[in-house]
Each structure stands twice: as structure tokens, then as C-alpha cells.
Amino acid sequence: MGQTVADHLLHRLREWGVEQVFAYPGDGINGLVSAFGEADNQPRFVQTRHEEMAAFAAVGYAKFSGEVGVCMATSGPGAIHLLNGLYDAKLDHVPVVAIVGQTARSAMGGSYQQEVDLQALFKDVASEYLVEVNVAQQLPNALDRAIRTARWSRCPTALIIPADLQEEPYSPPAHAFKQVPSSPPGTSWSRPVPSDAELDAAAEVLEAGERVAVLVGQGARGAAEEVRQLADLTGAGVAKALLGKDVLSDELPYVTGAIGLLGTRPSYELMRDCDTLLIVGSNFPYSQFLPEPGQARAVQIDIDGRLIGMRYPTEVNLVGDSAATLAALLPRLHRKPDRSWRETIEKNVAAWWDTVEREAALEAKPVNPMAVVSELSRRIPDNAIVTADSGSSTNWYARNLRIRGDIRGSLSGTLATMGAGVPYALGAKFAHPDRPVIALVGDGAMQMNGLAELITLAHYRDLWRDPRCVVCVFHNNDLNQVTWELRAMGGAPKFEESQALPDVDYTGFARSLGITAVGVDRPEQLGPAWDTVLAADGPALLDVRCDPEVPPIPPHATFEQVKSATEAVLKGDPDAFHMVAQGVKTKVQEMLPGRRS
Known part of the structure; x- marks a missing residue:
């Protein structure tokens, strides 16, 4: 049997240097899945636990490699699940190509199972380039243009391929009317300079x-x-x-x-x-x-x-x-x-770092979350990659982590979506299998996506020359960033029904996967715990029980603003007096004169 459309798609991806595709299978891409098997899994089909995670992993890979990330999903629900990760790519200007299956052409328009108008669905997120491939001769130009557009415009693009077309014989575009050729992969980008x-x-x-x-x-x-x-x-x-x-x-x-x-x-x-x-x-x-x-x-x-x-x-x-x-x-x-x-x-900078250290050293119940990142900063390898999730833990990544050497770091910056931290770490490991990766994740994001993607990290650990990938959970049983936003912006006390999280045994789950796991509930345990997980011979999890009442006070906040927020939470916040005490202690550190010896 000759080469199918799906076979040629993978051949073209290899020509572009694509080494892995982050994906989840489904019958809308059965032809493509079969082609991976025929091609000895080159490029590698990296099976995430969910299509949204595949898109996030592709974004993480693109951010840390500088290359185009590729994700793949089936028609209908699989395609829909890609959207959040693709919007993350769009808003942070990251090159990602999504390859999506579609209902067979013979069934289109017939309200067939899992038939969704994918062109309407992706019209905004892939606005720079979106195409449905309906004949084999269309494929090379469509794929090449999707990759070139993603790379040059630093954006997501999407290629829709109906299920029946994937299994048809491939034939290249002819030198003929209404046939569109394409040049070979590989482009040297210019570096424009103003006049x-x-x-x-x-x-x-x-x-x-x-x-x-x-x-x-x-x-x-x-x-x-x-x-x-x-x-x-x-x-x-x-x-x-x-x-x-x-x-x-x-x-x-x-x-x-x-x-x-x-x-x-x-x-x-x-x-x-x-x-x-x-x-x-x-x-x-x-x-x-x-x-x-x-x-x-x-x-x-x-x-x-x-x-x-x-x-x-x-x-x-x-x-x-x-x-x-x-x-x-x-x-x-x-x-x-x-x-x-x-x-x-x-x-000012020297005084600030002294302040940060004093704030991180403040007593909290049970562990000060600032200390989690401050202790990491003292130990982090100079070639580490750090991914951060969205939540109050992002404050400590932003302020307390000291970048040095070749350390790389990123997060969902503009979309600020929850749940990207661990799949970003997966993408980072495939981008740099010889470097340690550390994900800083709140327990809300961990429950949302991180627990599932721990399974993926454990599954692929043997592929990485440096197998270390540490997931650090800020465990406070609170959707903490929104709790603080309610207090500071809405003048409202914490609403337990929306903000409290169920308690989860993160270390127990990690150990069930064969992952090194360390729990911390006292400040003196924190430094040795980081030493343990950073020395692990594979993925590791650090579960730190943090005080949810340590406030992420903005740098421009005055005592009057802190006082106003305090008055609001005293209306009925469940742990108001502890929160007020932590806020005052933290803000005072910025007012102390001189540098710590």
C-alpha cells in the first residue's frame, strides 16, 4: 500500500524537525494514530491525560524550546478541549500548531455524532491561519503554512483533517490550474532593524x-x-x-x-x-x-x-x-x-531583597508560603526550568524566586489560566530532557489538572537524561488568590462554600505512581525537603502545608489600603484576626530601616 495522507503528514512533520506531538486519541484521528504506528512512533505521540493538557504541554514546549509546539485531538469534544491551551498560546504569543480530526466528509452537515463546526470554533483562537484540508493535494501547503505562520507570527494555527481523508492515498499537488505547491521545510528568518x-x-x-x-x-x-x-x-x-x-x-x-x-x-x-x-x-x-x-x-x-x-x-x-x-x-x-x-x-534593590528574606522568615501557621520559594532559591540548580501556575503561589514565584545562571521560567502570563503549571513542566522536559524542571502549583490547580498529569510525568520519566521533575504543591485548602481578591477588591470576607478545597493526600497519590514524595508541615522541614526532591532520581512531589492568611500585598499598597481591606474582612472572615496579624507583620517588614546583617 502506498503512502496515505496521514503518513505524509507525519513525514512532513519530521521534515520540519518535529520530534513529538502532544495528543489524546479518538476515532476522529484514527488514521493519524495508525500512521504513528506505521512510522515507528516518529514523531513521538505523547499521550497526555486530557486534550487541554496536550495543548498546554505544546505551549510549554514552545516557550522553553523556541520551536513550534504541536498538539493533536479528535473531532468534537477533543477539539473543544484544546481551546484553553490554544488561547494561552495566542495571548502569550507562542507558536503552536493544532492538528484536529473532523467527521468524515460524507457525513458533514448531517448532525452526525461528534460533528462540530470546527472552523467556527477555531475562528478566533487560530485567526492567523485556519484551514480544513479536503483533498490530499492540499496538505503540504496547508501544513507548511500553518507552521510558518505560527513561527513568524508567534501564534496558534489550526489544521482540520476529516477522518476519511486521513486514510486516503496521498498524491502531491500537480503543476496544474488550482493546485497549490509548497517549498521544502526550513526557513531562515530575517532580523529586521529600524532605520x-x-x-x-x-x-x-x-x-x-x-x-x-x-x-x-x-x-x-x-x-x-x-x-x-x-x-x-x-x-x-x-x-x-x-x-x-x-x-x-x-x-x-x-x-x-x-x-x-x-x-x-x-x-x-x-x-x-x-x-x-x-x-x-x-x-x-x-x-x-x-x-x-x-x-x-x-x-x-x-x-x-x-x-x-x-x-x-x-x-x-x-x-x-x-x-x-x-x-x-x-x-x-x-x-x-x-x-x-x-x-x-x-x-533600593538590596534593601528589598533583605525585606523579602525577613518576610519569608516570619512565623506562620503552619508554613509561610514565601519561605517555600525562598528556600528553593538557595538550592535551585543554575540550569533549572521553573513553571508556575496561576494563583497566590504566583506571587511568591514572581517576588521570591531569584533568577541566576541559565534558569528559565514561565507561566500563563496573559490568560492567567489555572492548571497550566504541570503540563508546562511536561512540555519543558521534552524541550530540555537534560535539565531539571520545577513546577510551583497551588492546590486548586493541582486538583484541577496537576494530579492527572503526574501520571504522564511518571509514564515518560525514562525518556529524559535528567529525570528530575519536581512538582511543589502549595497546600492551603483554599482557592487563595480569589479569596484575597474578594477581600481586597470586593471588600468581602472569605466565602467558605466557594473558596474552601477538599483536603487531598498528594503525597499518597504520588507514591502510588512510584514518584518520590515528601510532605512538610513545619518550617524546619522545608530546606531538607527541597534537598530530597531536588536529588531524586525521577519525578518528585513536595507537599507543603501553607498558611492561607499570608497576604500577597502589592508593592504600592499603603497602610491605609491595608486598613481598608482589614475592616472589610473583619465583617465575618472565618480567620480574620490571624489574617490581620499576618498582614501587619508582613507590611511592617517593608517599613523597617536598613539592611539585615
């Missing part, structure tokens, strides 16, 4: 500034060295959007850390007091954490002109590759002799 006039204008703004601030996002990841050189020339401080947390090391004394609600006080002060702002590769949405309009002259660099000038009234906009653009800009700048601004920044 000399635009670069000169940007240099004039930066040269004139006396108090320069830089904000970097994930788009600056390939330009870390250029950002460091620019910061040295201008005496700038550098704040990091959450998706850009791993762009620069937190050991650099002028790096102020994360910005925003989950950010640091030095980042807030940097933006509050600067007179010049440079934004590199960031679409940070919370403009209230940027300088007041008119306060600072601003320059923005981004590869995507559609995202220029959206967050702050920028004076000079440079559309281009961040590394190439900064490399062209640097020779136009001179080193500022006055370092007083830089000295202020470095003093």
Missing part, C-alpha cells in the same frame, strides 16, 4: 534622560547581553514583566525584579521616579504601574508593530528584532558619568 533616523531619534531620548528605566518582557530574551550593555551606559534600572522574569539575572544589582501587582517595591519606585522609559519586547498591560503620562519620555522596541505604543504614550517606536535593534542603538549612546540614579536603584 538610522529612527535609531538616532531613540538615542536622543535616552541620551537626554537623567533617570532612565528599562522594562523588559519575553521579547527581550534573546537580547539579554544588549540590555545589560545599555543599562551600563545609561545607568538605568531594569524591571521585568512576569513573562520576562528570566531575561536577566536577579543577581545583577540594578535589576529591580517583577513589575505590577505581583511585582516588587523597587520596580514600583523605578517607574514612579524615572524621567525616561525604554520598553523592550513587552506588552505589559497594567499601565498604572508605568510612569504617569507626560512624566517620562519613552522609547519602545518590538518585533510586532501592532503592539507598539499601546501601553504608554511612546515618543519613538522601533519595530524590529530586539537584539539586532539594540546592537544598532548601542554605538549611538555614551556612558553617563553621573551614577547617582543607579546608586539609588541598587540601594
